[in-house]
Amino acid sequence: MATGKCNCGAISVTLKNGLPESSILCHCMSCRASSGSLFTVNLAVNKADLVIDGEQHLREYADKNTDSGSTLLRRFCGTCGSPIVSVVEGNDETQFLKGALFGKGIPKPAAEIFSRNFESWESARDGVHVAEAMPSH
Numbered sequence: 001m002a003t004g005k006c007n008c009g010a011i012s013v014t015l016k017n018g019l020p021e022s023s024i025l026c027h028c029m030s031c032r033a034s035s036g037s038l039f040t041v042n043l044a045v046n047k048a049d050l051v052i053d054g055e056q057h058l059r060e061y062a063d064k065n066t067d068s069g070s071t072l073l074r075r076f077c078g079t080c081g082s083p084i085v086s087v088v089e090g091n092d093e094t095q096f097l098k099g100a101l102f103g104k105g106i107p108k109p110a111a112e113i114f115s116r117n118f119e120s121w122e123s124a125r126d127g128v129h130v131a132e133a134m135p136s137h
C-alpha cells in the first residue's frame with residue numbers, strides 16, 4: 001500500500017497494491033501549463049486499485065486542447081490546486097495519478113512522452129524510452 005496527499009492535505013490517495021514499477025513522464029503542453037513545470041510524473045493505475053479520500057475537494061477541468069487530441073479530465077485539489085489525477089474522457093479504467101503526491105521514492109520512468117516539446121537544453125534520462133508523441137488511444 002502507498003499513500004500520498006496534495007499540498008494542503010485535503011485530498012489523500014491510496015494505492016491498494018502499492019506504487020507501480022515505473023512512471024511515465026509527460027511533456028505535453030497541457031501538463032506543462034497545469035503543473036508549472038516542464039513535465040508531469042504519472043503513475044498509470046487501475047481504477048479499482050485507487051482510493052481517493054476527500055473527493056468532495058476535487059475539481060475537474062475538461063482539457064480539450066491536448067497534444068493527443070483526446071479530451072483529458074484533469075482533477076485537482078480545489079483548495080491548494082495540486083494536480084491529483086487525469087483520465088481520458090470515456091475511459092476511466094486507467095487513471096493517470098500524479099506521482100509527486102507520494103513524496104520521495106517515485107519509481108523510475110519507463111517512458112517520456114511528447115518529447116517533441118523538449119526545450120533545447122533538455123534531454124531524456126539515460127535508458128528511458130522516448131516517444132515524440134503518444135500512441136493514439
Ligand SMILES: [Zn+2]
Pocket residue numbers: 006007008009010011077078079080081082
Ligand atoms: Zn489540497
Ligand SMILES: [Zn+2]
Pocket residue numbers: 026027028029030031032040
Ligand atoms: Zn501530459
